Amino acid sequence: MPRITLRGVEKRYGASVAASVSNLNLDIGDGEFLCVLGPSGCGKTTTLRMIAGLEHPTSGEIQIDGETVDSVARGIYMPPEKRGMGFVFQSYALWPHLTVQDNVEFGLALRNVDRKARRTASDAVMEKLGIAKYRDRYPSDLSGGQQQRVALARMLVVQPSVILMDEPLSNLDAKLRLEMRAELKRIHLESKATVVFVTHDQWEAMTLASMIAVMNEGTLQQLDTPDNIYNRPRNQFVAGFVGSPPMNFIELGPDETSALSASLRTYLEGAGLGACRGSAGIRPESICINASASSTAPAGAYSGQARVTGIMPTGGSWIIELTMAEQKLFATVNTPPRFQMGDEMGFVVERADLHLFDENGDRLPDEDAVSLQGEGK
Amino acid sequence: MHSATHDKESALQGRCKRVPIFSKYRLKIALREPTAAIGILAAILFSYLIVAPIVSLLGDAFRVQFADSMRIGQAAGSLTSYNFARVFKSIVAPDILWYPLIHTLSVALGAMAIALVAGGLMAWLISRTDILGRKWFATALIVPYMLPSWTIALAWSSIFLNRTVGGQPGLLESLGFEPPDWLAYGQFPITIVLALHYTPFVILLFGNALRSFDAQLEDSARMLGAGSATVARRIIIPLMRPSLLSAVTLIFAKCLGDFGVAYILGAPVKYDVLATSLFRSVTARQGGEAAVLAGVIILIGTISVLIDARLVREARRFITIGSKGSMNRTQALGSWRLPMTALAGAMFTVSVAIPLLVLFLSTVMRTPGQFTLDNFTLAYWIGHDLPTTALRTGILVTRDFWQAAWNSLWIVGIAAVCAGVLGVLVGYVVVRTPLKSIGAYLRYITFLPYLVPGIAFAAACLSIFAVPHGPIPALYGTAAILILALMADQMPFASRAGISAMMQLGKDPEEAAQVAGAGWWKRLVKVVIPIQKGPLAAGILLPFISGLKGLSLVIMLATPGTDLLTTYAIRLVDFGYSQAANAVVLMLSAIAFFGTVFLQKATKTSLASGLGG
Numbered sequence: 001m002p003r004i005t006l007r008g009v010e011k012r013y014g015a016s017v018a019a020s021v022s023n024l025n026l027d028i029g030d031g032e033f034l035c036v037l038g039p040s041g042c043g044k045t046t047t048l049r050m051i052a053g054l055e056h057p058t059s060g061e062i063q064i065d066g067e068t069v070d071s072v073a074r075g076i077y078m079p080p081e082k083r084g085m086g087f088v089f090q091s092y093a094l095w096p097h098l099t100v101q102d103n104v105e106f107g108l109a110l111r112n113v114d115r116k117a118r119r120t121a122s123d124a125v126m127e128k129l130g131i132a133k134y135r136d137r138y139p140s141d142l143s144g145g146q147q148q149r150v151a152l153a154r155m156l157v158v159q160p161s162v163i164l165m166d167e168p169l170s171n172l173d174a175k176l177r178l179e180m181r182a183e184l185k186r187i188h189l190e191s192k193a194t195v196v197f198v199t200h201d202q203w204e205a206m207t208l209a210s211m212i213a214v215m216n217e218g219t220l221q222q223l224d225t226p227d228n229i230y231n232r233p234r235n236q237f238v239a240g241f242v243g244s245p246p247m248n249f250i251e252l253g254p255d256e257t258s259a260l261s262a263s264l265r266t267y268l269e270g271a272g273l274g275a276c277r278g279s280a281g282i283r284p285e286s287i288c289i290n291a292s293a294s295s296t297a298p299a300g301a302y303s304g305q306a307r308v309t310g311i312m313p314t315g316g317s318w319i320i321e322l323t324m325a326e327q328k329l330f331a332t333v334n335t336p337p338r339f340q341m342g343d344e345m346g347f348v349v350e351r352a353d354l355h356l357f358d359e360n361g362d363r364l365p366d367e368d369a370v371s372l373q374g375e376g377k
Numbered sequence: 378m379h380s381a382t383h384d385k386e387s388a389l390q391g392r393c394k395r396v397p398i399f400s401k402y403r404l405k406i407a408l409r410e411p412t413a414a415i416g417i418l419a420a421i422l423f424s425y426l427i428v429a430p431i432v433s434l435l436g437d438a439f440r441v442q443f444a445d446s447m448r449i450g451q452a453a454g455s456l457t458s459y460n461f462a463r464v465f466k467s468i469v470a471p472d473i474l475w476y477p478l479i480h481t482l483s484v485a486l487g488a489m490a491i492a493l494v495a496g497g498l499m500a501w502l503i504s505r506t507d508i509l510g511r512k513w514f515a516t517a518l519i520v521p522y523m524l525p526s527w528t529i530a531l532a533w534s535s536i537f538l539n540r541t542v543g544g545q546p547g548l549l550e551s552l553g554f555e556p557p558d559w560l561a562y563g564q565f566p567i568t569i570v571l572a573l574h575y576t577p578f579v580i581l582l583f584g585n586a587l588r589s590f591d592a593q594l595e596d597s598a599r600m601l602g603a604g605s606a607t608v609a610r611r612i613i614i615p616l617m618r619p620s621l622l623s624a625v626t627l628i629f630a631k632c633l634g635d636f637g638v639a640y641i642l643g644a645p646v647k648y649d650v651l652a653t654s655l656f657r658s659v660t661a662r663q664g665g666e667a668a669v670l671a672g673v674i675i676l677i678g679t680i681s682v683l684i685d686a687r688l689v690r691e692a693r694r695f696i697t698i699g700s701k702g703s704m705n706r707t708q709a710l711g712s713w714r715l716p717m718t719a720l721a722g723a724m725f726t727v728s729v730a731i732p733l734l735v736l737f738l739s740t741v742m743r744t745p746g747q748f749t750l751d752n753f754t755l756a757y758w759i760g761h762d763l764p765t766t767a768l769r770t771g772i773l774v775t776r777d778f779w780q781a782a783w784n785s786l787w788i789v790g791i792a793a794v795c796a797g798v799l800g801v802l803v804g805y806v807v808v809r810t811p812l813k814s815i816g817a818y819l820r821y822i823t824f825l826p827y828l829v830p831g832i833a834f835a836a837a838c839l840s841i842f843a844v845p846h847g848p849i850p851a852l853y854g855t856a857a858i859l860i861l862a863l864m865a866d867q868m869p870f871a872s873r874a875g876i877s878a879m880m881q882l883g884k885d886p887e888e889a890a891q892v893a894g895a896g897w898w899k900r901l902v903k904v905v906i907p908i909q910k911g912p913l914a915a916g917i918l919l920p921f922i923s924g925l926k927g928l929s930l931v932i933m934l935a936t937p938g939t940d941l942l943t944t945y946a947i948r949l950v951d952f953g954y955s956q957a958a959n960a961v962v963l964m965l966s967a968i969a970f971f972g973t974v975f976l977q978k979a980t981k982t983s984l985a986s987g988l989g990g
Contacts, residue, residue: 052892054888054891054892056402056403056406070402071402072402073402074402075401076405079896080888081891081894083892084894086892087888087892089888089889091883091885093886093889094886094889095886095904096886097904097908097910098907106890106895110893110894110895111894154889
């Protein structure tokens with residue numbers, strides 16, 4: 001069954017420009033739903049297109065199901081049309097001169113499936129995706145959501161065992177996107193295909209993926225389960241990219257003299273961690289705001305005092321801006337706040353919710369975090 | 378199972394290992410699809426069709442021609458500066474080069490000036506004022522450009538022809554006035570006729586610029602207290618200058634290569650321009666002299682097109698400043714509304730109505746200007762036993778006419794189909810090829826004929842194709858030379874259309890087919906060509922129409938056996954059968970006009986329906 005393996009894959013568009021993808025090693029297991037997540041220009045689409053064979057690596061190897069499809073060193077290349085994968089384009093790339101039905105049946109016709117079997121197969125897929133009634137229309141007569149479904153149907157009808165999707169939902173409105181996400185999850189379960197899904201939308205990645213690969217500037221930052229990506233980000237980039245509002249970072253270097261940095265340093269040293277010269281990250285929802293700092297704080301938790309300088313309702317939850325001396329912190333609360341602008345409030349962060357990074361932005365080894373927690377108890 | 382080791386050591390290794398440019402892997406990708414091979418073939422083809430003739434022509438300029446070898450005592454083919462000496466400073470130099478050059482410049486500058494004033498005014502009236510029938514004028518005033526350039530020249534001579542040359546007398550002559558020579562022939566009429574023909578250029582280019590002018594730029598000047606005169610002087614005119622200059626530079630380049638007008642109105646009084654001088658050199662078999670002359674024309678043409686390219690870039694820079702908010706606002710003319718409408722009407726009358734009417738009347742009247750019923754006749758169209766020496770039948774029952782019509786149809790047709798198909802192919806290769814250098818080469822080389830006025834390119838074609846080269850026989854006198862020249866001449870437009878169509882299409886539809894399992898040929902036939910059928914049809918029809926009415930390129934390449942409608946008409950003019958010539962030009966005009974109108978309508982609709990309507 002299809003596993004996808006990338007070994008030392010690099011892609012440069014010119015000798016002088018920085019690599020779009022550099023030294024990428026990736027193992028995608030059979031039946032996995034992998035989301036490649038990253039900001040625009042991070043090389044995620046290039047990676048996907050290299051797996052499809054539409055783009056060619058400058059060095060490295062790609063294997064599908066044990067068979068080498070790209071090897072720069074050995075001069076092996078298998079063209080996309082022979083790889084038998086499904087691909088959904090961001091623009092959908094429906095053929096404007098063919099009806100919905102002809103679009104869907106195109107791949108079957110290429111495989112010399114006879115007309116009747118073609119009709120049966122395409123009908124079944126279109127029925128399932130709810131586009132059967134548009135079969136005689138041209139793509140330009142369809143809405144974005146309908147076009148999206150046609151693109152999916154066209155890809156699914158040939159039952160590919162590898163499905164590649166390049167930001168397929170980015171052109172849909174919020175409600176449709178939610179629907180299509182559920183649809184995609186269902187498709188994945190039914191087809192048992194290996195899916196590689198490129199997106200810059202972290203919620204999309206979180207909700208869909210069984211594994212997430214976070215990329216930045218052409219390099220893989222972390223390949224992990226959604227849970228670990230969120231709760232144990234491997235470096236400061238992943239920590240800051242995933243989560244909304246984003247994680248608060250407090251610099252801890254010896255030059256940092258702000259009240260918050262100083263008090264956090266003191267706290268960490270007291271907890272026996274020694275000097276952390278990197279930074280500490282705190283997710284907004286980990287900050288617990290209460291009237292007085294020390295009274296309700298659990299043992300070993302960090303507590304501080306800050307002024308409320310902003311209250312922004314987002315419907316159902318509130319983003320609170322706290323200012324401690326010059327340093328700003330963002331917190332989220334899910335109950336209506338019982339304080340007002342300018343109030344002096346205490347806040348508490350559990351030790352386990354402090355993400356510590358070294359000077360290079362890499363997550364500090366877990367033992368420290370564990371020992372920190374152990375000492376506190 | 379999952380490993381994500383970003384291994385610094387091997388990254389370093391990867392950086393040190395230089396990636397070879399010609400690895401087996403890259404070769405495999407490049408050669409897997411025929412795109413690269415097609416690109417190379419196309420590059421060779423166009424090198425032969427476009428570069429080789431020009432190189433051969435320039436080579437001729439430095440070589441002793443067979444006809445001159447006795448006279449100057451050097452073997453034919455040896456290097457010489459004789460040709461340059463002859464053209465630039467011999468005793469015949471004034472007749473060959475200097476007078477024609479001065480004539481060309483003065484005629485072109487005159488036409489530019491008139492077209493600038495008339496076209497600028499008309500463009501303003503059409504796009505920014507409330508004259509009556511704006512929409513109608515917007516099309517009607519463009520008509521002269523759709524017709525062959527020498528249509529108006531023939532009409533002019535039908536009106537002002539005097540006793541200096543033979544043939545049927547002109548309208549004024551038969552009404553009892555004798556037009557002076559300066560009015561009938563030479564600089565004055567050539568200038569006027571060229572100006573009338575190319576005024577639409579200014580109307581189109583300048584009008585477009587005016588329409589896309591950002592009204593907010595004007596408004597902000599007004600808000601700061603500028604009156605409308607100040608706005609025009611300080612804002613509109615400076616911003617419009619590049620597009621105006623671009624239009625007139627193009628007119629200059631066009632006038633430089635225009636043969637028909639100068640030939641019809643200049644030849645009777647030996648008023649030569651560069652194009653006609655080149656024509657005489659070629660017909661007198663003065664190969665070396667012709668080569669130098671053609672070189673001069675190419676040089677001037679290239680310079681003016683390059684200047685234009687610069688101006689267009691500058692104009693575009695201005696457009697990016699204010700892109701949004703063009704409001705197509707009109708200015709109320711008040712009491713000037715009717716006079717200005719009358720002015721536009723007069724322009725239409727002079728440049729379209731009178732010429733076509735005169736041409737038509739000349740073909741149905743025995744004696745011009747005599748409006749009695751018995752003077753009207755259809756004899757020149759369908760009559761037999763006319764009282765003339767040769768051509769004793771009406772044009773529609775003359776075999777030669779139908780032969781020329783048929784030639785026009787198939788010769789220009791084949792050239793247009795080839796140009797259209799090659800244009801799409803070039804577009805495909807340029808946009809898709811893995812060999813970027815081939816793409817760039819094709820893009821430049823197909824644009825090259827644009828720098829070379831048609832008549833000079835014809836001389837270049839003669840210089841290479843008139844003699845056998847290896848397996849290719851001498852092509853002079855065959856239809857092949859016409860097809861090759863017409864095709865090459867249309868490539869700038871065809872390849873541009875093809876490139877922009879492929880750019881617009883983007884990669885996605887083709888890649889989607891590729892992932893679905895379609896190989897190169899399937900993708901081309903099932904996806905690319907069906908989607909591009911609109912642009913392809915336009916890319917064939919447009920060269921067809923322009924080839925059908927073009928004269929400068931084919932005048933030296935066609936022989937009586939391969940006459941096209943245009944060259945046939947000129948032959949009729951030469952023999953003094955002006956009614957017959959006028960009839961042919963009328964028919965050509967009709968084809969060109971309705972073809973253009975059809976094309977405009979069809980491409981709009983077919984493009985829409987091609988995208989799934």
